Amino acid sequence: MAEFDFSQALGEARTKYETIAKALNVDRLKAQIEQLEEEASAPDLWDDQENAQDVTTRLSSAQAQLKHLDTAQQRLEDVETLFELGQEEADKATMEEARKEVDAIQADLAQMEIQTLLDGEYDSRSAVVTIRSGAGGVDAADFAQMLLRMYLRWAERNGYKAKVMDTSYAEEAGIKSATFQVNEPYAYGRLSVEGGTHRLVRISPFDNQGRRQTSFAAVEVVPLVKETDHIDIPDSDIRVDTYCSSGPGGQGVNTTYSAVRITHLPTNIVVTMQDERSQIQNRAAAMAVLQSRLLVLRHEEEAKKKKELAGDIKASWGDQMRSYVLHPYQMVKDLRTGYETSQTQAVFDGDIDGFIDAGIRWRHEQRREEAQA
Missing domain, CATH: 3.30.70.1660 (Alpha-Beta Plaits)
Incomplete structure (x- = not known):
């Protein structure tokens, strides 16, 4: 079995994170949250319950996306620090913990990546x-x-x-x-x-x-x-x-x-x-x-x-x-x-x-x- 290359794994995770952040467009996401927060704070919001539920649901979803991005970035920084600490102290247990964490980060990023692929005309709908x-x-x-x-x-x-x-x-x-x-x-x-x-x-x-x-x-x-x-x-x-x-x-x-x-x-x-x-x-x-x-x-x-x-007349499904x-x-x-x-x-x-x-x-x-x- 090939030896685990932590630097390579971390680099791949960082690259995937940057790709996801670019695809989700953090600035656009923050602007969307600001707009939805303004709509959600309107005093007459719940006069139209269907629209109110739509606004609050979209706000919650956008906030969750931004939080996932921020969390992933922090985890990448923390796991790098953890691995460096393990190297300095020659602590195999700490380095193994860092290896497991970077694997977990990669798995979570793979899930986040799916969100960037939902770019069809109606994909964002219920x-x-x-x-x-x-x-x-x-x-x-x-x-x-x-x-x-x-x-x-x-x-x-x-x-x-x-x-x-x-x-x-x-x-x-x-x-x-x-x-x-x-x-x-x-x-x-x-x-x-x-x-x-x-x-x-x-x-x-x-x-x-x-x-x-x-x-x-x-x-x-x-x-x-x-x-x-x-x-x-x-x-x-x-x-x-x-x-x-x-x-x-x-x-x-x-x-x-x-x-x-x-x-x-x-x-x-x-x-x-x-x-x-x-x-x-x-x-x-x-x-x-x-x-x-x-x-x-x-x-x-x-x-x-x-x-x-x-x-092109071939069927897609x-x-x-x-x-x-x-x-x-x-x-x-x-x-x-x-x-x-x-x-x-x-x-x-x-x-x-x-x-x-x-x-x-x-x-x-x-x-x-x-x-x-």
Whole structure:
């Protein structure tokens, strides 16, 4: 094993820190914090609760970024001092402590680096995620519910606010579909790499003969729209249906027609919402999700036109982006990035940051190659 070169490791860490600081633009970040602090101190801030939550959340996120940068800089200075002290006193324990600390700093900087790669047009937005069961019958419905739990646990592990907005339960087990919202800066940038078809291979718990079953579920991720996005939807382009909200097995949860289904006639996009108490609230929430999907659709059409003009028509995302294999071996593998783990239960418990980080790096490389083409 090669001898550990502390000077080289520290130099690499410093270089990465400088790259991150430059990409995040510390001066711009400080100016953003100052502006958000001014907005947050306005006496009428909470007259508009939605805007107030957006302001305070963005302020907290920006302050956290600046604090991480300041902390990383201080740690780099401290670990250099620690190593020099160990050298002067020929104290192997102190030098080993410094080695472990510089490794930890490098790991933390790698996480901070991910933030600099979230530079897409909508990456800074909150996210709306829809999961739908696909081929595979009851196993697919059960798999869709497993994925819903996985993402909600991921949000919980990271301290993100997640809210289930609509759930359509399957008759026997699992769900037909579910939509949830993650209100956190850059939630879309992170979760958007999860969009695509997910595949599960396992011994079916619903098969009396214990046969292996392959099932599929689709994950759709869209950014939450803002008032400035200007997605106009004429009333003539939508059909609004109302119905009673329901729970698992079709059991009614209320007797009023508060649930709303909106169909966008030109695109046949359907959005349902039943989480809120009133029909008015559900309609507003459904319209927000519809606008988000239309925003992404418009963005995709514009990107497609650009690719056609450039002569590049290859797809960026495959239909099957990740496999979850529980039999005959344990493995979750992302087919785009090659990232994999045998800790399948941990993944279904929300430990998916490794997959998300690998996906963000992969996407950044794809964008870089497209820009150079």
